[in-house]
Amino acid sequence: MSQAAFASPARPYSKALRTAFLPESTVRDLPPTPRIVAIASGKGGVGKTWFSLTLAHALLRENRESRILVVDGDFGLGNVDIQLGLRHKFDITHILKRQISITEAITPCFLADAGGSCQLDILPGHSGASTLSLLGHDRIHELLEQLRTLSGYDMILIDLCAGIDWSARAIAAAADTLLLVTTEEPTALTDAYAVLKLSMRDRQLDGLRETNAEIVVNQAAGIRSGQAVYGVLAEACERFLHQTPRLAGVIRRDRRVSETIRLQRPFLGDHSGSVAAGDIMRIARHVAGDVSVIRRPVMSVG
Ligand SMILES: Nc1ncnc2c1ncn2[C@@H]1O[C@H](COP(=O)(O)OP(=O)(O)O)[C@@H](O)[C@H]1O
Ligand SMILES: [Mg+2]
Numbered sequence: 001m002s003q004a005a006f007a008s009p010a011r012p013y014s015k016a017l018r019t020a021f022l023p024e025s026t027v028r029d030l031p032p033t034p035r036i037v038a039i040a041s042g043k044g045g046v047g048k049t050w051f052s053l054t055l056a057h058a059l060l061r062e063n064r065e066s067r068i069l070v071v072d073g074d075f076g077l078g079n080v081d082i083q084l085g086l087r088h089k090f091d092i093t094h095i096l097k098r099q100i101s102i103t104e105a106i107t108p109c110f111l112a113d114a115g116g117s118c119q120l121d122i123l124p125g126h127s128g129a130s131t132l133s134l135l136g137h138d139r140i141h142e143l144l145e146q147l148r149t150l151s152g153y154d155m156i157l158i159d160l161c162a163g164i165d166w167s168a169r170a171i172a173a174a175a176d177t178l179l180l181v182t183t184e185e186p187t188a189l190t191d192a193y194a195v196l197k198l199s200m201r202d203r204q205l206d207g208l209r210e211t212n213a214e215i216v217v218n219q220a221a222g223i224r225s226g227q228a229v230y231g232v233l234a235e236a237c238e239r240f241l242h243q244t245p246r247l248a249g250v251i252r253r254d255r256r257v258s259e260t261i262r263l264q265r266p267f268l269g270d271h272s273g274s275v276a277a278g279d280i281m282r283i284a285r286h287v288a289g290d291v292s293v294i295r296r297p298v299m300s301v302g
Pocket of ligand 2: 048049050074079
Protein backbone atom coordinates (compact mmCIF):
# COMPACT_ATOMS: atom_id res chain seq x y z
CA MET A 1 0.00 0.00 0.00
CA SER A 2 1.21 3.48 -0.81
CA GLN A 3 2.29 5.17 2.39
CA ALA A 4 1.74 8.60 0.92
CA ALA A 5 -1.92 7.90 0.27
CA PHE A 6 -2.70 7.47 3.95
CA ALA A 7 0.03 9.48 5.58
CA SER A 8 -2.48 11.92 7.08
CA PRO A 9 -4.41 11.18 10.31
CA ALA A 10 -7.41 8.86 10.03
CA ARG A 11 -9.83 11.77 10.06
CA PRO A 12 -8.17 14.64 8.21
CA TYR A 13 -11.42 16.59 8.19
CA SER A 14 -12.44 15.78 11.73
CA LYS A 15 -14.07 18.63 13.53
CA ALA A 16 -11.36 18.58 16.17
CA LEU A 17 -8.63 19.19 13.62
CA ARG A 18 -10.51 21.70 11.56
CA THR A 19 -11.58 23.77 14.51
CA ALA A 20 -8.44 23.92 16.63
CA PHE A 21 -7.85 27.63 15.95
CA LEU A 22 -11.37 28.86 15.27
CA PRO A 23 -13.63 30.90 17.58
CA GLU A 24 -16.47 28.99 19.28
CA SER A 25 -19.22 30.60 17.17
CA THR A 26 -17.56 29.43 13.93
CA VAL A 27 -17.07 25.93 15.33
CA ARG A 28 -20.78 25.65 16.03
CA ASP A 29 -21.63 26.53 12.44
CA LEU A 30 -19.33 23.97 10.83
CA PRO A 31 -21.16 20.92 9.51
CA PRO A 32 -20.21 17.80 11.48
CA THR A 33 -18.31 15.17 9.53
CA PRO A 34 -19.65 11.62 9.38
CA ARG A 35 -17.84 8.79 11.15
CA ILE A 36 -16.70 6.06 8.80
CA VAL A 37 -17.28 2.52 10.00
CA ALA A 38 -15.94 -0.25 7.77
CA ILE A 39 -17.38 -3.76 8.04
CA ALA A 40 -14.96 -6.49 7.00
CA SER A 41 -14.33 -10.21 7.37
CA GLY A 42 -11.67 -12.71 6.50
CA LYS A 43 -13.98 -15.39 5.18
CA GLY A 44 -16.99 -14.73 2.95
CA GLY A 45 -20.54 -15.62 3.93
CA VAL A 46 -20.18 -14.75 7.62
CA GLY A 47 -23.07 -12.25 7.43
CA LYS A 48 -21.31 -8.92 6.72
CA THR A 49 -23.89 -7.50 4.37
CA TRP A 50 -26.82 -8.57 6.54
CA PHE A 51 -25.03 -7.18 9.60
CA SER A 52 -24.23 -3.83 7.89
CA LEU A 53 -27.84 -3.28 6.89
CA THR A 54 -29.32 -4.50 10.17
CA LEU A 55 -26.86 -2.44 12.21
CA ALA A 56 -27.83 0.63 10.15
CA HIS A 57 -31.50 -0.12 10.85
CA ALA A 58 -30.76 -0.60 14.56
CA LEU A 59 -28.93 2.76 14.70
CA LEU A 60 -31.91 4.45 13.08
CA ARG A 61 -34.23 2.80 15.62
CA GLU A 62 -32.03 4.14 18.41
CA ASN A 63 -32.32 7.64 17.03
CA ARG A 64 -34.77 8.28 14.22
CA GLU A 65 -33.30 11.74 13.66
CA SER A 66 -29.92 10.31 12.74
CA ARG A 67 -28.83 9.95 9.14
CA ILE A 68 -26.98 6.85 8.07
CA LEU A 69 -25.49 5.97 4.69
CA VAL A 70 -24.58 2.39 3.76
CA VAL A 71 -21.98 2.10 1.01
CA ASP A 72 -21.62 -1.15 -0.89
CA GLY A 73 -17.85 -1.39 -0.81
CA ASP A 74 -17.65 -4.89 -2.25
CA PHE A 75 -16.43 -3.57 -5.57
CA GLY A 76 -16.54 -6.92 -7.34
CA LEU A 77 -19.59 -8.68 -5.91
CA GLY A 78 -21.78 -6.03 -4.31
CA ASN A 79 -25.20 -7.21 -3.19
CA VAL A 80 -26.49 -4.68 -0.66
CA ASP A 81 -29.22 -3.71 -3.15
CA ILE A 82 -30.24 -7.36 -3.57
CA GLN A 83 -30.67 -7.91 0.17
CA LEU A 84 -32.87 -4.80 0.29
CA GLY A 85 -34.74 -5.42 -2.96
CA LEU A 86 -33.64 -1.89 -3.92
CA ARG A 87 -34.14 -0.48 -7.40
CA HIS A 88 -31.62 2.16 -8.41
CA LYS A 89 -30.36 3.96 -11.48
CA PHE A 90 -26.70 4.54 -10.59
CA ASP A 91 -24.12 2.67 -8.55
CA ILE A 92 -20.61 3.12 -7.23
CA THR A 93 -19.02 2.19 -10.57
CA HIS A 94 -20.44 5.41 -12.08
CA ILE A 95 -18.78 7.43 -9.31
CA LEU A 96 -15.46 5.67 -9.56
CA LYS A 97 -15.48 6.27 -13.32
CA ARG A 98 -16.29 9.95 -12.60
CA GLN A 99 -19.55 9.82 -14.54
CA ILE A 100 -21.69 11.22 -11.72
CA SER A 101 -21.28 12.69 -8.22
CA ILE A 102 -21.78 10.65 -5.03
CA THR A 103 -25.02 12.42 -4.14
CA GLU A 104 -26.52 11.52 -7.53
CA ALA A 105 -25.97 7.82 -6.84
CA ILE A 106 -27.32 7.79 -3.27
CA THR A 107 -30.69 6.03 -3.26
CA PRO A 108 -33.10 6.30 -0.31
CA CYS A 109 -34.54 3.08 1.05
CA PHE A 110 -37.49 2.92 3.46
CA LEU A 111 -37.27 0.13 6.00
CA ALA A 112 -40.64 -1.08 7.27
CA ASP A 113 -40.79 -0.86 11.03
CA ALA A 114 -43.41 -1.07 13.78
CA GLY A 115 -42.68 2.52 14.87
CA GLY A 116 -43.06 3.86 11.28
CA SER A 117 -40.58 3.37 8.46
CA CYS A 118 -36.95 4.47 8.79
CA GLN A 119 -35.07 6.10 5.94
CA LEU A 120 -31.70 4.60 5.19
CA ASP A 121 -29.57 5.98 2.35
CA ILE A 122 -27.71 3.53 0.15
CA LEU A 123 -24.78 3.95 -2.20
CA PRO A 124 -25.34 0.78 -4.23
CA GLY A 125 -22.60 -1.42 -5.60
CA HIS A 126 -22.34 -3.42 -8.76
CA SER A 127 -21.97 -7.13 -9.10
CA GLY A 128 -19.40 -8.37 -11.58
CA ALA A 129 -17.65 -5.03 -12.15
CA SER A 130 -14.27 -6.41 -13.14
CA THR A 131 -12.98 -3.00 -14.27
CA LEU A 132 -13.07 -1.81 -10.66
CA SER A 133 -10.15 -3.95 -9.66
CA LEU A 134 -8.08 -1.84 -12.06
CA LEU A 135 -8.76 1.33 -10.09
CA GLY A 136 -5.78 2.62 -8.15
CA HIS A 137 -5.25 3.54 -4.52
CA ASP A 138 -5.60 7.21 -5.37
CA ARG A 139 -9.15 6.76 -6.64
CA ILE A 140 -10.17 4.78 -3.55
CA HIS A 141 -8.56 7.39 -1.33
CA GLU A 142 -10.37 10.14 -3.21
CA LEU A 143 -13.67 8.32 -2.72
CA LEU A 144 -13.00 8.11 1.03
CA GLU A 145 -12.24 11.82 1.17
CA GLN A 146 -15.45 12.57 -0.69
CA LEU A 147 -17.42 10.40 1.74
CA ARG A 148 -15.84 12.17 4.71
CA THR A 149 -16.91 15.55 3.42
CA LEU A 150 -20.51 14.48 2.67
CA SER A 151 -22.65 16.74 4.79
CA GLY A 152 -25.71 15.68 6.70
CA TYR A 153 -24.65 12.16 7.67
CA ASP A 154 -23.88 11.00 11.18
CA MET A 155 -22.31 7.74 10.11
CA ILE A 156 -21.27 5.97 6.94
CA LEU A 157 -21.12 2.18 7.06
CA ILE A 158 -19.02 0.58 4.33
CA ASP A 159 -19.74 -3.09 3.63
CA LEU A 160 -16.42 -4.42 2.33
CA CYS A 161 -15.57 -7.52 0.33
CA ALA A 162 -14.29 -10.55 2.23
CA GLY A 163 -10.57 -11.15 2.53
CA ILE A 164 -7.47 -9.14 1.97
CA ASP A 165 -8.18 -7.39 -1.31
CA TRP A 166 -6.13 -4.16 -1.40
CA SER A 167 -9.18 -1.88 -1.72
CA ALA A 168 -10.74 -3.44 1.39
CA ARG A 169 -7.42 -3.09 3.24
CA ALA A 170 -7.08 0.56 2.27
CA ILE A 171 -10.59 1.38 3.49
CA ALA A 172 -10.27 -0.79 6.63
CA ALA A 173 -7.07 0.99 7.66
CA ALA A 174 -8.45 4.48 7.08
CA ALA A 175 -11.86 3.98 8.72
CA ASP A 176 -12.60 5.45 12.13
CA THR A 177 -13.82 2.05 13.28
CA LEU A 178 -13.35 -1.35 11.70
CA LEU A 179 -15.96 -3.93 12.64
CA LEU A 180 -14.50 -7.33 11.80
CA VAL A 181 -17.17 -9.99 11.50
CA THR A 182 -16.40 -13.65 12.16
CA THR A 183 -18.37 -16.76 12.97
CA GLU A 184 -17.39 -19.43 15.47
CA GLU A 185 -15.91 -21.65 12.74
CA PRO A 186 -12.14 -22.13 12.99
CA THR A 187 -11.70 -21.19 9.31
CA ALA A 188 -13.52 -17.87 9.78
CA LEU A 189 -11.51 -17.20 12.92
CA THR A 190 -8.17 -17.93 11.24
CA ASP A 191 -9.07 -15.64 8.35
CA ALA A 192 -10.22 -12.93 10.76
CA TYR A 193 -6.85 -13.10 12.50
CA ALA A 194 -5.09 -12.70 9.12
CA VAL A 195 -7.14 -9.57 8.35
CA LEU A 196 -6.44 -8.15 11.81
CA LYS A 197 -2.74 -8.74 11.40
CA LEU A 198 -2.63 -6.99 8.03
CA SER A 199 -4.86 -4.15 9.14
CA MET A 200 -2.71 -3.46 12.20
CA ARG A 201 0.38 -3.49 10.00
CA ASP A 202 -1.24 -1.17 7.42
CA ARG A 203 -2.20 1.31 10.12
CA GLN A 204 1.27 1.25 11.60
CA LEU A 205 2.69 2.06 8.15
CA ASP A 206 0.32 5.01 8.09
CA GLY A 207 1.59 6.16 11.48
CA LEU A 208 -1.53 5.04 13.34
CA ARG A 209 -0.51 3.02 16.38
CA GLU A 210 -3.86 2.04 17.83
CA THR A 211 -5.98 -0.60 16.17
CA ASN A 212 -9.39 0.62 15.01
CA ALA A 213 -10.72 -2.95 14.94
CA GLU A 214 -13.53 -4.38 17.02
CA ILE A 215 -14.86 -7.91 16.73
CA VAL A 216 -18.40 -9.06 15.96
CA VAL A 217 -19.04 -12.77 16.41
CA ASN A 218 -22.06 -13.60 14.24
CA GLN A 219 -24.17 -16.76 13.93
CA ALA A 220 -23.04 -17.78 17.41
CA ALA A 221 -24.56 -20.82 19.10
CA GLY A 222 -24.82 -18.76 22.29
CA ILE A 223 -23.49 -15.61 23.94
CA ARG A 224 -20.94 -17.50 26.01
CA SER A 225 -19.60 -19.53 23.09
CA GLY A 226 -19.34 -16.34 21.02
CA GLN A 227 -17.46 -14.60 23.82
CA ALA A 228 -15.15 -17.61 24.12
CA VAL A 229 -14.37 -17.41 20.40
CA TYR A 230 -13.60 -13.71 20.80
CA GLY A 231 -11.33 -14.66 23.73
CA VAL A 232 -9.28 -16.97 21.52
CA LEU A 233 -8.86 -14.26 18.88
CA ALA A 234 -8.06 -11.56 21.44
CA GLU A 235 -5.45 -13.76 23.10
CA ALA A 236 -3.71 -14.49 19.79
CA CYS A 237 -3.70 -10.76 18.96
CA GLU A 238 -2.34 -9.83 22.37
CA ARG A 239 0.37 -12.47 22.20
CA PHE A 240 1.57 -12.07 18.62
CA LEU A 241 0.45 -8.61 17.53
CA HIS A 242 0.63 -6.85 20.92
CA GLN A 243 -2.70 -5.13 20.38
CA THR A 244 -6.13 -6.34 21.44
CA PRO A 245 -9.26 -5.50 19.46
CA ARG A 246 -12.34 -5.03 21.63
CA LEU A 247 -15.50 -7.11 21.40
CA ALA A 248 -18.31 -5.10 19.76
CA GLY A 249 -20.75 -7.92 20.44
CA VAL A 250 -22.07 -11.40 19.76
CA ILE A 251 -25.09 -12.10 17.52
CA ARG A 252 -26.81 -15.42 17.95
CA ARG A 253 -27.74 -17.64 15.05
CA ASP A 254 -31.37 -17.31 13.97
CA ARG A 255 -32.83 -19.21 11.02
CA ARG A 256 -35.21 -16.31 10.34
CA VAL A 257 -32.23 -14.26 9.12
CA SER A 258 -32.00 -16.27 5.91
CA GLU A 259 -35.79 -16.22 5.58
CA THR A 260 -35.91 -12.39 5.71
CA ILE A 261 -32.98 -12.13 3.28
CA ARG A 262 -34.86 -14.44 0.90
CA LEU A 263 -37.95 -12.25 1.20
CA GLN A 264 -35.81 -9.08 0.91
CA ARG A 265 -37.34 -7.74 4.13
CA PRO A 266 -35.66 -5.92 7.04
CA PHE A 267 -34.99 -8.37 9.89
CA LEU A 268 -35.72 -5.84 12.66
CA GLY A 269 -39.03 -4.91 11.06
CA ASP A 270 -40.31 -8.49 11.15
CA HIS A 271 -38.52 -9.97 14.19
CA SER A 272 -37.78 -7.13 16.57
CA GLY A 273 -38.45 -9.36 19.60
CA SER A 274 -35.97 -12.09 18.58
CA VAL A 275 -32.71 -12.74 20.41
CA ALA A 276 -30.68 -11.84 17.31
CA ALA A 277 -32.52 -8.49 17.14
CA GLY A 278 -31.70 -7.86 20.81
CA ASP A 279 -28.06 -8.72 20.14
CA ILE A 280 -27.79 -6.32 17.22
CA MET A 281 -29.55 -3.51 19.10
CA ARG A 282 -26.95 -3.90 21.87
CA ILE A 283 -24.15 -3.61 19.29
CA ALA A 284 -25.82 -0.51 17.83
CA ARG A 285 -25.89 1.13 21.27
CA HIS A 286 -22.24 0.19 21.77
CA VAL A 287 -21.21 1.59 18.38
CA ALA A 288 -23.27 4.76 18.82
CA GLY A 289 -22.03 5.36 22.36
CA ASP A 290 -18.50 4.32 21.61
CA VAL A 291 -17.81 6.57 18.69
CA SER A 292 -20.28 9.32 19.64
CA VAL A 293 -21.66 9.19 16.15
CA ILE A 294 -25.31 9.79 16.68
CA ARG A 295 -25.89 13.47 16.50
CA ARG A 296 -28.68 14.55 18.78
CA PRO A 297 -31.60 16.37 17.14
CA VAL A 298 -30.60 19.73 18.66
CA MET A 299 -27.59 19.94 16.36
CA SER A 300 -28.13 21.36 12.90
CA VAL A 301 -27.28 19.47 9.73
CA GLY A 302 -24.87 21.32 7.47
N1 LIG B 1 -27.21 -14.23 12.80
C1 LIG B 1 -27.45 -15.08 11.78
N2 LIG B 1 -28.17 -16.21 11.98
C2 LIG B 1 -28.39 -17.07 10.97
N3 LIG B 1 -27.94 -16.91 9.72
C3 LIG B 1 -27.21 -15.82 9.45
C4 LIG B 1 -26.93 -14.83 10.45
N4 LIG B 1 -26.19 -13.86 9.87
C5 LIG B 1 -26.02 -14.21 8.58
N5 LIG B 1 -26.63 -15.38 8.32
C6 LIG B 1 -26.63 -16.13 7.05
O1 LIG B 1 -25.40 -15.88 6.38
C7 LIG B 1 -25.64 -15.76 5.00
C8 LIG B 1 -24.59 -14.85 4.40
O2 LIG B 1 -24.88 -13.52 4.75
P1 LIG B 1 -24.25 -12.28 3.97
O3 LIG B 1 -24.70 -11.06 4.66
O4 LIG B 1 -24.54 -12.36 2.51
O5 LIG B 1 -22.70 -12.57 4.23
P2 LIG B 1 -21.40 -11.86 3.63
O6 LIG B 1 -21.77 -10.47 3.25
O7 LIG B 1 -20.41 -11.92 4.75
O8 LIG B 1 -20.97 -12.68 2.46
C9 LIG B 1 -27.06 -15.23 4.87
O9 LIG B 1 -27.67 -15.74 3.73
C10 LIG B 1 -27.75 -15.69 6.11
O10 LIG B 1 -28.52 -16.82 5.82
MG1 LIG C 1 -21.67 -9.46 1.41
